[in-house]
Amino acid sequence: MKISIFGTGYVGLVTGASLASLGHEVLCVDVDAAKIELLQRGVLSFFEPGLREIVQLNIEKKRLQFTTDIVKGVQFGDAIFNCVGTPEKEDGAADLQYVFQVAEMVARHAGQEYKVLINKSTVPPGTARECAMRMKRVNSGCEVEMVSNPEFLKQGNAVYDFNHPDKIVVGAESVKAFQVLQKVYHGLLKMYMPLIETNWETAEMIKYANNVFLATKISYVNELANICDHMGADIKTVTKAIGMDQRIGTKFLNAGIGYGGSCFPKDVRAIIAVAKEKGYTPELFEEVDNFNERQKVVLLPRILAELKRVSGN
Ligand SMILES: NC(=O)c1ccc[n+]([C@@H]2O[C@H](COP(=O)([O-])OP(=O)(O)OC[C@H]3O[C@@H](n4cnc5c(N)ncnc54)[C@H](O)[C@@H]3O)[C@@H](O)[C@H]2O)c1
CATH class of the missing domain: 1.10.1040.10 (N-(1-d-carboxylethyl)-l-norvaline Dehydrogenase; domain 2)
Incomplete structure (x- = not known):
């Protein structure tokens, strides 16, 4: 399956490289040109056990690519992961500006193709619904469906955690979207990793x-x-x-x-x-x-x- 990942920070890079290891074709997109230039050469800006090895292996196998080209990133994947940062604002609330930027860019460049946009970033309940509304506002014919799929990995054990999760949580609003996520995680689900399928807000709350x-x-x-x-x-x-x-x-x-x-x-x-x-x-x-x-x-x-x-x- 073709998968795009927006944000090649901690979560995005581990997700991208691990999904490539599961056999998917992955394109990682970031606005940070210096980071992408390093990643294209297999160089990481942080250390995480086992990550450099799977990044380099999947680049070699041509299953993992990196770009700053946002349009290419939107058009490439049937499933698009949103892994951008959600830093704390002054009042303690999550700053969702990058999450919404990606959702709006995806809507703008996806035309009328069916895709799923998967929020992997940690976002408060109501964010997937807000993303869906914003996407329709940008492109009324938009066929991109929102999915919430929070990540539970721990730094220092991230690659292992991604591949051995206690549970995979998927929040979606249609059978079709759940089926796409089952395909994305087929390699883990066939090893009997527990899957929780629920609605957007419940997944975000978990x-x-x-x-x-x-x-x-x-x-x-x-x-x-x-x-x-x-x-x-x-x-x-x-x-x-x-x-x-x-x-x-x-x-x-x-x-x-x-x-x-x-x-x-x-x-x-x-x-x-x-x-x-x-x-x-x-x-x-x-x-x-x-x-x-x-x-x-x-x-x-x-x-x-x-x-x-x-x-x-
Ligand atoms: N770090 C963790 O251990 C961890 C674990 C679970 C969940 N999370 C959550 O995952 C999310 C990401 O965390 P992180 O630690 O990977 O963040 P990070 O800051 O390391 O990485 C975010 C990346 O997104 C990129 N970015 C920003 N705007 C972009 C855009 N419009 N298009 C493409 N790329 C863009 C940034 O350049 C950066 O490389 C956060 O919501 C965080 O709370 C983090």
Whole structure:
């Protein structure tokens, strides 16, 4: 199958190279000419285990190409992945300008051909619906169908995660669109990877539900650790014991300075912002966010005390 990928950042490049490894013909598009020039030579601007190898192999096998030509990118794929960034705005909401830019460009250049545009970027519930509306506004005869297919990979394990997902989530509004995605992921589905087919908003929500749950678990364990410090209790033994309860599990139970990285803080704030826009204030999630900010300084006095001890002052 012919697949285009818009955005060759972390998610786009892993998706493109992995889909090429599954046998698809993939064209990756980016507005960053310097990045594309490097990728055409098989050079990556970041390190991810196993990624360089599959990029180079698929370039050699002529299953993976790179371009800055947006029109070519739209016309190439029967399925087009939107993997552009969705950074945090000042008010915490997700900045969707790049996602909408790609949707409108796809509508403009797809003519009346049937294609699916798949949002893989993390976007708040309602975004696929908004993209569909914008595409019709740009091209009233547009036959491109929106699909939501959030990505759950972790940096540092991205290639493995893409190829061994806990689940593949697909939100669509027609049988035809679901069938296209089954074809895209045939190589994984034949290995019995679980597939969740649902509507746009549910698929979009699943990504936030996943990340906010993990962020909450981290804040929960840090709160426990802070209490343990005042009680003479050992947090490591407490978390070891509670992790043995299978309803809790052993993962994400390490106390520390709170969560960070490129996704958790922005995703927690984005779902808060979109809920508030709809008139609901998610107080628990707001507290998870606030608590995480406070946690960054909670350990500071202890770190300073340790440093003093080491330097002998
Ligand atoms: N990084 C992760 O671990 C991770 C995991 C899961 C989901 N996500 C989500 O995936 C999305 C992408 O994340 P990322 O880390 O890959 O972002 P990134 O910033 O690394 O890459 C985005 C790329 O999109 C390109 N781009 C911007 N506008 C474009 C356009 N109009 N046409 C073509 N390319 C364009 C940029 O030049 C850049 O190369 C975000 O929504 C993020 O939240 C990220």
